[in-house]
Amino acid sequence: MNPPDSDISLFKRLRFVLVETSRAGNIGSVARAMKTMGFSDLVLVAPRCEDPLNDAEAVAFASGATDVLQGARIVGSIAEALEGCNFAAAVSARLREFSPPVWTPRAFSAHVAGQGELRPALILGNERVGLPNEIVEQCNVLINIPANPAYSSLNLSQAAQVLAYECRMAAAGDEVDSRGVGFQGDAASLAQIxxxxAHLEEALVAIGFLNANNPKKLMPRLKRLFSRTQLETEEVNILRGIASQILKR
Structure with missing residues (x-):
């Protein structure tokens, strides 16, 4: 495995390597799993299916990730697949007596995301027999995905999806968390809030819900409630609209 030449994002550094995959559909599914998480470097080692990049099942299972599928490289050996990489992780549900250190997907993703000099590869084996010992022994670590001990079998694309997700979360870090989910409007200013x-207090007094002479702790409690919501300008406008309608009655 050759040393790297520059420090770039994990989305560009990470390689997925599939060894002797039997079903073209699984290759397409892995391409889809990779693309949904932002990865694109896919290498196939001696696939056991004919023309896996153009196979109808592979294209169908890729489901929009045909660019990743078509961009995959087919090689004849694991040595060729790992050219340019300097950190290799074998993925296996089966632990070996003699193996490299066993890591979880999260430990692997945190390690490679935090070290820009690493050019990591995730190596996944054949659907039925997995990875041979000689490949596992070449790797720096063995990744074992924690699962139900009574039924720990994941198919190839499921394992790839778990790994790709963990790597995405480690690579994107706070950027993913701070973006939130769904539509977000402009945050309301302190003055707007x-x-x-003041508008709500006036409306609550008008309907007799708040006693202006003995307010107790109603308004502080309402302020504490709304302070947990990160109000947006449009939401403030809605609440003020409700207060306006109350005051018109």
Missing amino acids: EGMY
Whole structure:
């Protein structure tokens, strides 16, 4: 495995290597799993199916990730597949008596995401027999995906999806968390929120829900409630609209 030449994102550094895959559909499914998480470097070692990059089942299972599928390289040996890599991880549900250190997907992803000089490869074996010992012994670590001990069998693309997800989370870090899920509008300013509180207080007094002479802790409790929601400008406007309708009655 050759040394790297530059420090770039894990999305560009990480390689998925499939060894002697039997079904073309599984290759397409792995391409899809990779693309959904932002990875694209796929290498096939001596696949056992004919024309796996153009096979109808592979294309169908890739489901929109045909660019990753078509961009895959086919090689004849694991040595060729690992050219340019300097950290290799065998993926296996079967632990070996003599194997490299056993890591979880999360430990692997944290390690390779934090070291830009690494050019890592994830190596997944044949659907039925997995990886031979001689390949496992060449690797730096063996990745074992924690699963139900009574039924720990994952198919090839499921394992690839778990690995790709963990690597994405490690690579993107806080960027993923801070982006949130779904649509997000502009955050309301402190002045807008204070104006909303005053408007709500006026409306609550008008309907007799709040006693202006004996307010107790209602408004502080409402403020604490809303402070947990990260109010957006449009949401403040909605609440003020409700208060306006109350005051018109």
